[in-house]
Amino acid sequence: MSLRLYDTATRSVRDFVPLRSGTVSIYLCGATVQGVPHIGHVRSALSFDVMRRWLRHRGAEVVFVRNVTDVDDKILNKANAAGRPWWEWAATHERAFLSAYETLGCLPASIEPRATGHVTQMVDLMARLIDRGHAYAAGGDVYFSVASFPEYGALSGQRMDEVQQGETAATGKRDPRDFTLWKAAKPGEPAWPTPWGPGRPGWHLECSAMATAYLGPEFDIHGGGLDLVFPHHENEQAQSRAAGDGFARYWVHNAWVTMGGEKMSKSLGNVVSIPAMLELARAQELRYYLVSAHHRSTIEYSEAALREAVAAYRRIESFVRRVVERVGVPRPGELAADFAAALDDDLGTAGALAAVHNTVREGNTALDECDRETALNLAGSVRAMMDVLGLDPLSATWAESSTVDDSSHRALGALVEEMLEERQRARKNRDYAAADAIRNRLLVAGIAVEDTPDGPMWTIKEA
Numbered sequence: 001m002s003l004r005l006y007d008t009a010t011r012s013v014r015d016f017v018p019l020r021s022g023t024v025s026i027y028l029c030g031a032t033v034q035g036v037p038h039i040g041h042v043r044s045a046l047s048f049d050v051m052r053r054w055l056r057h058r059g060a061e062v063v064f065v066r067n068v069t070d071v072d073d074k075i076l077n078k079a080n081a082a083g084r085p086w087w088e089w090a091a092t093h094e095r096a097f098l099s100a101y102e103t104l105g106c107l108p109a110s111i112e113p114r115a116t117g118h119v120t121q122m123v124d125l126m127a128r129l130i131d132r133g134h135a136y137a138a139g140g141d142v143y144f145s146v147a148s149f150p151e152y153g154a155l156s157g158q159r160m161d162e163v164q165q166g167e168t169a170a171t172g173k174r175d176p177r178d179f180t181l182w183k184a185a186k187p188g189e190p191a192w193p194t195p196w197g198p199g200r201p202g203w204h205l206e207c208s209a210m211a212t213a214y215l216g217p218e219f220d221i222h223g224g225g226l227d228l229v230f231p232h233h234e235n236e237q238a239q240s241r242a243a244g245d246g247f248a249r250y251w252v253h254n255a256w257v258t259m260g261g262e263k264m265s266k267s268l269g270n271v272v273s274i275p276a277m278l279e280l281a282r283a284q285e286l287r288y289y290l291v292s293a294h295h296r297s298t299i300e301y302s303e304a305a306l307r308e309a310v311a312a313y314r315r316i317e318s319f320v321r322r323v324v325e326r327v328g329v330p331r332p333g334e335l336a337a338d339f340a341a342a343l344d345d346d347l348g349t350a351g352a353l354a355a356v357h358n359t360v361r362e363g364n365t366a367l368d369e370c371d372r373e374t375a376l377n378l379a380g381s382v383r384a385m386m387d388v389l390g391l392d393p394l395s396a397t398w399a400e401s402s403t404v405d406d407s408s409h410r411a412l413g414a415l416v417e418e419m420l421e422e423r424q425r426a427r428k429n430r431d432y433a434a435a436d437a438i439r440n441r442l443l444v445a446g447i448a449v450e451d452t453p454d455g456p457m458w459t460i461k462e463a
Helices: 039-057 073-082 086-103 119-131 203-215 226-242 283-291 303-326 337-344 349-368 372-388 407-428 432-444
Strands: 004-007 012-015 023-028 061-066 135-138 141-144 179-184 199-201 218-225 247-254 257-259 447-452 455-460
Touching: 004 247, 023 039, 023 203, 039 061, 039 086, 039 218, 039 247, 039 257, 039 283, 039 372, 061 203, 073 086, 119 135, 119 141, 119 179, 119 203, 119 226, 141 226, 179 203, 179 226, 199 203, 203 218, 203 226, 203 247, 218 226, 226 247, 283 303, 303 349, 303 372, 303 407, 337 349, 337 372, 349 372, 349 455, 407 432, 407 447, 407 455, 432 447
Parallel strands: 023 061, 023 218, 218 247
Antiparallel strands: 004 012, 135 141, 141 179, 179 199, 447 455
């Protein structure tokens, strides 16, 4: 496999070699279902959806696990403030996340385990850690002993003398650097029985238990947002390896979506929800916007940037539709070499999309020159490349929400395309007066024409 990935643990781009040839195992830290999803949440899901699609295209079978944290301090506090049962609050927002993933074209996970369904595995992991001298119980809580594990800090680069877990001070801790594996039961909170007393799991423990339950003691890729490197992923790696598991062989993290220079966060109040975004753009256009930047590059959200992404996607869509109307439906074809090279280089989606747009420009030129066979082949290549990114305009996922999907629009398109061909011939012959006259006739009829690097693009003006 020619794929290379940036590995957070080694701070380098490494050749990706799966543990088992032909199969790739991925664990992605999913949602803590405390509220409605925003674009910062779904960026991670989309980044790893592209990874999964590319691995599948390369011939690998992908086992993809994305967890749900359905019990947590934030969930309990928000449910209590709303006067609703914690489990109902969590289930409501879990459905909202699943709806957002589906709306934006994410492939369904192989399995989507909930934390509350894996307490047995968590108890087993804590018992192994206690037996090995890496964890201890105190007053119903269970803690991981950071000092007992010399490799602590290897993932995040944290120094032992600077570690701060960000947890509420607890009297039972032997060392303030230690982190909580299990929280003793409190009145009014959910609790599960354990040998150390009833309580509920700590956040870090959940993911180690679920990842190994489905992917085994060692697996290929652990993913998540950049904000999870410390303490969450550092603590996952420490407790899993201290228990004797190899755990993740590669760590891949996506960067944030920011607004005003700050990471999108409910606590900061600078979030843009998925329903709100879908008022501004179609789902496929929002997906294009969120995957168009390299997954390790920060996206600074603005409506202007979103509009640019919408226009870019529509240029691709318009070319494919022009070919459908004038030549026939293109079948997905070969990928452009520079597209494949970009994705093999740490999933470089920006470079991959540049290759798509280059192909669109070549295809529009072929259409303008009435080279229908070349246009059809290039449109097939565009479809194949966009399919890898989950964005093929003719796929069943997006066809029904096309801007040009009804029969009357197709008929209009055929007429407009004939006039645009006539306009292109006039421009080629330097008869600019005739070309302008055609454009003006279309404008009077309510058709706006924009000359773009990818060829002329027409839209129906709003009344």
